[in-house]
Amino acid sequence: xxxxxxxxxxxxxxxxxxxxxxxxxxxxxxxxxxxxxxxxxxxxxxxxxxxxxxxxxxxxxxxxxxxxxxxxxxxxxxxxxxxxxxxxxxxxxxxxxxxxxxxxxxxxxxxxxxxxxxxxxxxxxxxxxxxxxxxxxxxxxxxxxxxxxxxxxxxxxxxxxxxxxxxxxxxxxxxxxxxxxxxxxxxxxxxxxxxxxxxxxxxxxxxxxxxxxxxxxxxxxxxxxxxxxxxxxxxxxxxxxxxxxxxxxxxxxxxxxxxxxxxxxxxxxxxxxxxxxxxxxxxxxxxxxxxxx
Numbered sequence: 001x002x003x004x005x006x007x008x009x010x011x012x013x014x015x016x017x018x019x020x021x022x023x024x025x026x027x028x029x030x031x032x033x034x035x036x037x038x039x040x041x042x043x044x045x046x047x048x049x050x051x052x053x054x055x056x057x058x059x060x061x062x063x064x065x066x067x068x069x070x071x072x073x074x075x076x077x078x079x080x081x082x083x084x085x086x087x088x089x090x091x092x093x094x095x096x097x098x099x100x101x102x103x104x105x106x107x108x109x110x111x112x113x114x115x116x117x118x119x120x121x122x123x124x125x126x127x128x129x130x131x132x133x134x135x136x137x138x139x140x141x142x143x144x145x146x147x148x149x150x151x152x153x154x155x156x157x158x159x160x161x162x163x164x165x166x167x168x169x170x171x172x173x174x175x176x177x178x179x180x181x182x183x184x185x186x187x188x189x190x191x192x193x194x195x196x197x198x199x200x201x202x203x204x205x206x207x208x209x210x211x212x213x214x215x216x217x218x219x220x221x222x223x224x225x226x227x228x229x230x231x232x233x234x235x236x237x238x239x240x241x242x243x244x245x246x247x248x249x250x251x252x253x254x255x256x257x258x259x260x261x262x263x264x265x266x267x268x269x270x271x272x273x274x275x276x277x278x279x280x281x282x283x284x285x286x287x288x289x290x291x292x293x
Contacts (some may be wrong), residue, residue: 029286032277034239037267040219044211044254046153048143050161050171050191052202056138057114060105060131062124066090069102071120073131077113082106086130091123111135112197136197141171143206144186152210159206161193169193171206207257217253218262224275225252225260236262237281239272239289247283 070087073079087102111133118124141161145153153159154173161171171193179188191206220236227234234252237245253261267273272289274281281287 027286029243029288030245030277030281031290032237032239032245032274032281032287033290034272035221035224035275036269036271036273037218037220037262039216040259041215041217042219042254042256042259042261043209045207045209045256046149047257048145048153048159048206048208050141050143050204050206052198052200052204053140053142054134054136054138054200055140055190056135058108058111058133058135059129060085060107060133061127061129062088063103063105063126064088064090065126066092066124067094068118068120068122068124068130071116071118071130073113073116075113075115078111079107079113079133080110081108085133088124105130107133109133109135109137134200139192139195139198140174141191141193141204141206142177143171143173143189143191144184145173145189147185147187149208149210150187153208155189157208159191159208161195162205162207163195163198164202164204167195169195211254218267219259220262220273221275222255222258222260224273224278225250225262226278237274237278237285239274239287242289243286245274245278245281245283245285245287247281 066088068086068088070084073083073085079085083106085105085107087104089100089102093100114132114134116131117129124130143159155175157173159171159173161169163169171191173189173191175190177188177190224236225234226236233249235247235249238248240246248265250265251263253263255261274287276290277287
């Protein structure tokens with residue numbers, strides 16, 4: 001009986017002493033999408049910042065020394081040409097108590113009331129300011145142009161204005177301001193565009209085309225091209241196969257907001273170049289392909 005019991009226990013003891021080998025963890029991979037080279041020619045563009053400003057403000061003053069009778073406008077009110085701004089009576093009329101029609105002052109242009117200084121019943125002297133109106137027709141954009149581009153961008157240059165809400169309009173540089181910003185080596189230009197009312201201090205973008213090339217070149221989406229921090233070297237990530245990405249240095253040409261020319265090396269039409277997921281990939285990185293663009 002003991003002999004049979006020993007034979008039963010021995011395999012159990014042997015099983016307790018064995019251990020399973022750990023399975024290696026799968027190498028992480030990055031999901032990417034790819035595109036291929038297409039042929040074309042693009043214009044060299046530069047994007048600059050522009051800020052809204054109003055050049056003209058109109059100060060409405062008291063025509064006589066006296067008292068404010070009515071003041072129907074408030075700061076930030078929009079007024080039309082001919083709108084009533086305030087009425088007043090002279091100090092003599094007030095002292096005599098003579099019933100007379102108050103003097104009325106009206107807006108000379110469409111504008112925005114920037115400030116109102118006195119209140120109803122206030123005593124004001126002749127020529128003292130009562131309210132200030134910003135002339136809405138004096139809206140301009142101040143565009144900072146780097147001095148390096150003074151030959152390509154100057155008075156009369158046309159650009160594409162892009163507002164924060166996505167609206168677009170043509171814009172023309174009318175004249176430079178007689179000051180250079182020595183910190184960033186830019187010259188501010190006054191530019192005009194037909195965009196309606198905008199608040200002062202609004203920042204927008206202006207795209208200028210400063211050059212173009214002839215003939216056909218390799219063109220890629222801009223997001224497919226990577227660069228170092230100094231923008232001195234550029235590369236693309238190519239799908240060498242379905243699981244591995246290789247880094248290929250490139251020389252770029254003209255570029256705009258969406259695309260960039262690749263001058264070298266020459267890629268075949270079937271080369272799969274990574275677009276989405278390319279940022280931060282190392283050479284020989286593991287990838288998994290999603291549906292191409």
